[in-house]
Amino acid sequence: MKTSIILSMGVIFCLGVFSSCEKETVEPPTISINNSYLEIPYQGGSYSTNLTSNSNWHLTYEKCYMNGKERPTLYPIKINPSSGTGNSSITISAETNKFKYDIKQTITFTAQSTDYSLTATSQITVILKANPNGIDENGNSDTPDDNDDEQIQAPSNVKAVKEGKTIVVTWDAVEGANSYEVFHASSANGNYSSYGHWTQNKYIDEVVLTEHNYYKIKAKGKTTSDFSNYAYCNFTSDEPETNTPPTPTGLYAVQEGQTIVISWNSVNNIYYYRLHYRTPLGAESFINVYAPSTSTVFDQNMHDGTYTFWIQAVASDYTASDPSSKITCSFKSNNGGGGDEQKKLDTPKNLEAFSSDRFVQISFDEVSLAYQYELYRSKYATSGYKKITADGGSSGNKYILTDQNPQSGTSYYKVKAIALSYLDIEDSDFSDYVKVTR
Numbered sequence: 001m002k003t004s005i006i007l008s009m010g011v012i013f014c015l016g017v018f019s020s021c022e023k024e025t026v027e028p029p030t031i032s033i034n035n036s037y038l039e040i041p042y043q044g045g046s047y048s049t050n051l052t053s054n055s056n057w058h059l060t061y062e063k064c065y066m067n068g069k070e071r072p073t074l075y076p077i078k079i080n081p082s083s084g085t086g087n088s089s090i091t092i093s094a095e096t097n098k099f100k101y102d103i104k105q106t107i108t109f110t111a112q113s114t115d116y117s118l119t120a121t122s123q124i125t126v127i128l129k130a131n132p133n134g135i136d137e138n139g140n141s142d143t144p145d146d147n148d149d150e151q152i153q154a155p156s157n158v159k160a161v162k163e164g165k166t167i168v169v170t171w172d173a174v175e176g177a178n179s180y181e182v183f184h185a186s187s188a189n190g191n192y193s194s195y196g197h198w199t200q201n202k203y204i205d206e207v208v209l210t211e212h213n214y215y216k217i218k219a220k221g222k223t224t225s226d227f228s229n230y231a232y233c234n235f236t237s238d239e240p241e242t243n244t245p246p247t248p249t250g251l252y253a254v255q256e257g258q259t260i261v262i263s264w265n266s267v268n269n270i271y272y273y274r275l276h277y278r279t280p281l282g283a284e285s286f287i288n289v290y291a292p293s294t295s296t297v298f299d300q301n302m303h304d305g306t307y308t309f310w311i312q313a314v315a316s317d318y319t320a321s322d323p324s325s326k327i328t329c330s331f332k333s334n335n336g337g338g339g340d341e342q343k344k345l346d347t348p349k350n351l352e353a354f355s356s357d358r359f360v361q362i363s364f365d366e367v368s369l370a371y372q373y374e375l376y377r378s379k380y381a382t383s384g385y386k387k388i389t390a391d392g393g394s395s396g397n398k399y400i401l402t403d404q405n406p407q408s409g410t411s412y413y414k415v416k417a418i419a420l421s422y423l424d425i426e427d428s429d430f431s432d433y434v435k436v437t438r
Contacts, residue, residue: 026113026114026115026117026118027054027055027113027114028113028118028120029053029054029055029057029111029112029113029118029119029120030052030053030054030055030111030120031051031052031053031055031057031109031110031111031120031121031122032051032052032053032122033049033050033051033052033090033109033122033123033124034049034050034051034052035049035124036122036123036124036125037124037125037127038092038124038125038126038127039126039127039129040077040092040094040126040127040128040129041129042096042097042128042129042130042131042132042134043096043178043199044076044093044094044095044096044097044128044179044197044199045093045094045199046091046092046093047091047092047093048089048090048091048092049089049090049092049124050087050088050089050090051084051087051088051089051090051109051122052087053084053085053086053087053088053109053111054086054111055085055086055111055112055113055114056083056084056085056111056112056293056296056297057083057084057085057109057110057111057112058082058083058109058110059079059082059083059107059108059109059110060107060108060110061077061079061105061107062105062106062107062108062123063106064076064077064103064104064105065103065104065105066099066101066102066103066104066137067099067101067137071103071354076094076095076097076103076105076128077092077093077094077105077107077126077128078092078093078094078196079091079092079107080093081287081288082287083287083296084288084289084290085289085290085293085296086290086292086293087290088290092124092126093196094126094128095179095196095197096131096178096179096197096199096220097128097129097130097131097134098131098134098135099130099131099134099135099136099137100130100131100132100133100134100135100136101130101134101136102127102128102129102130103127103128104125104126104127104128105125105126105128106123106124106125106126107123107124107125107126108121108122108123109121109122109123109124135356137354138355138356138357140357150223151223151225151226152174152176152177152219152220152221152222152223152224152225153174153175153219153225154174154217154218154219154225154226154227154228155171155172155174155177155180155201155217155218155219155225155228156171156172156228156229157170157171157172158170158171158215158216158217158228158229158230158231159171159231160213160215160231160232160233161233162233162234162235165206165208165317165318165319166204166205166206166208167204167205167208167213167215167233167235168202168203168204168205169182169202169203169204169205169215169217169231170201170202170203171201171217171228172201173201174201174219174221174225176219176221176222177219177220177221177225178199178220178221179197179198179199179220180197180198180199180200180201180203180217180218180219180220181194181196181197181198181217181218181220182194182195182196182198182203182215182216182217183195183215183216183217183218183227184205184213184214184215185214185216185230186210186212186213186214187212187214188214188230188232190214192214192216192227197220203215206318208235210235211234211235211236212232212234212235213232213233213234213235214230214231214232215230215231215232215233216228216229216230216231243315243317243319244319244320244321244322245267245269245270245313245314245315245319245320245321246267246313246321247312247313247321247322247323247324248264248265248267248273248311248312248313248321248324249264249265249324250263250264250265251263251264251309251310251311251324251325251327252264252327253298253307253309253327253328253329254329255329255330255331255332256297258299258302258333259297259298259299259302260297260298260299260302260307260329260331261295261296261297261298262275262295262296262297262298262309263294263295264294264295264311264324265294266291266292266294267291267313267321269315270291270313270314270315270316271290271291271314271315271316271318272288272289272290272291272314273288273289273290273291273293273294273311273312273313273314274286274287274288274311274312274313274314274320275287275288275289275296275309275311276309276310276311276312276323277298277307277308277309278307278308279301279303279305279307280303280304280305280306280307280331281303281305281371287300288314301366301394302331302333303331303369304331304332304333304369305330305331306328306329306330306331307328307329307330307331308326308327308328309326309327309328309329310323310324310325310326310327311323311324312324333368333369343425343426344425344426344427344428344429345367345368345369345370345417345418345419345425345426345427345428346367346368346417346428347367347417347428347429347430347431348364348365348367348373348399348415348416348417348428348431349364349365349431349432350364350365351363351364351413351415351431351432351433351434352364352434353413353434353435353436355406355436355437355438358404359402359403359404359406360402360403360406360411360413360436360438361400361401361402361403362375362390362400362401362402362403362413362415362434363398363399363400363401364398364399364415364431365398365399366394366398366399367417367428369419369425370417370418370419370428371418371419372392372418373392373399373401373415373416373417373418374387374390374415374416374418375387375388375390375401375403375413375414375415376388376413376414376415376416376430377403377407377411377412377413378411378412378414378433379407379409379410379411379412380412381412381433381435385412385414385430388403388405389404389405390402390403390404391404401415406436406438407438408438409437409438410435410436410437410438411435411436411437411438412433412434412435412436413433413434413436414430414431414432414433414434415430415431416428416429416430416431
């Protein structure tokens with residue numbers, strides 16, 4: 001009899017617990033791409049496809065393969081936009097393939113539920129076809145030319161003309177060029193930023209952000225030309241003010257975990273929001289967040305310090321509102337973790353080398369909180385390392401340093417991560433070496 005009473009009370013207690021612990025159902029995220037496979041001719045180009053999703057999503061570039069091997073320094077395929085909310089039109093673009101092998105790149109799109117507890121993924125595999133006249137892994141061509149080292153001419157007759165809400169840039173074709181790189185600046189002697197590579201001698205700037213626009217072109221073939229003379233275009237909107245969307249209000253940003261969550265008030269009858277940001281390192285860019293969403297999770301290569309945000313509303317005819325007031329948000333990695341503060345940057349890991357007849361590239365995993373990286377070279381594995389000048393930039397989750405003046409024979413390379421002085425963190429130790437024989 002005593003046993004029966006205890007069991008009954010246990011049943012009543014369990015029922016009470018399960019009743020009080022019922023949770024609200026979270027809608028599972030869904031995501032799909034119209035094309036799961038795409039082949040792009042070796043000349044490169046841009047292609048469009050549609051992404052269908054019911055939630056926030058972002059993309060990840062998976063490993064890139066060429067000639068049956070992983071190539072961490074090759075990321076020829078670019079996807080725009082890289083994140084969004086709901087259904088989106090996706091642009092897939094590729095540079096000209098200079099190699100005589102197919103290049104395979106897989107991109108994963110990940111959707112998250114509103115409470116970030118559930119995810120769904122979809123992938124697309126892109127094949128950039130082999131260039132029949134391309135080079136091998138060592139930079140050698142099957143069709144040598146006596147004029148291989150002859151400098152290709154810089155483009156001439158560069159013009160920039162306003163057409164509606166765009167600026168059309170044209171130039172004369174250059175003999176021996178298989179692509180052109182377009183550069184932009186907001187002043188004649190300013191810092192020119194690359195706008196990508198194009199196979200035609202024409203470029204349409206569809207997202208004009210400044211009134212004063214200067215363009216320069218480089219031609220690329222077996223060699224790369226010098227800059228062309230610049231072309232200038234003054235851009236002011238001809239649209240009546242009544243067509244301009246209202247400026248978004250209520251912009252707010254707060255750190256949540258290792259991300260910054262940004263929200264704002266809704267604007268009626270608009271296509272998307274253009275969210276501008278400035279990182280603690282001073283770099284500026286923007287992301288597009290498609291309506292009706294009025295929030296986004298910002299997690300792009302985070303650094304400790306102050307982030308600045310401002311936003312515009314963009315209508316279906318691409319007319320943009322005036323920018324909102326700027327807000328700031330202080331970000332600190334491992335916020336609330338309660339552990340000891342970091343005293344020294346992590347050592348760069350997973351060094352890999354790629355060598356051509358003109359340069360050597362060293363790739364490695366990016367280091368959190370690193371401001372820049374230094375490249376060191378020696379003829380000996382264990383001593384004699386000296387710092388050398390190297391060009392650098394991010395590619396996926398890797399950072400790449402390029403030695404434009406490599407030595408013949410065998411060289412050894414090491415990398416060091418450098419911290420910003422105000423963070424009060426020591427620079428990293430030297431990485432393990434990677435060996436290159438030319």
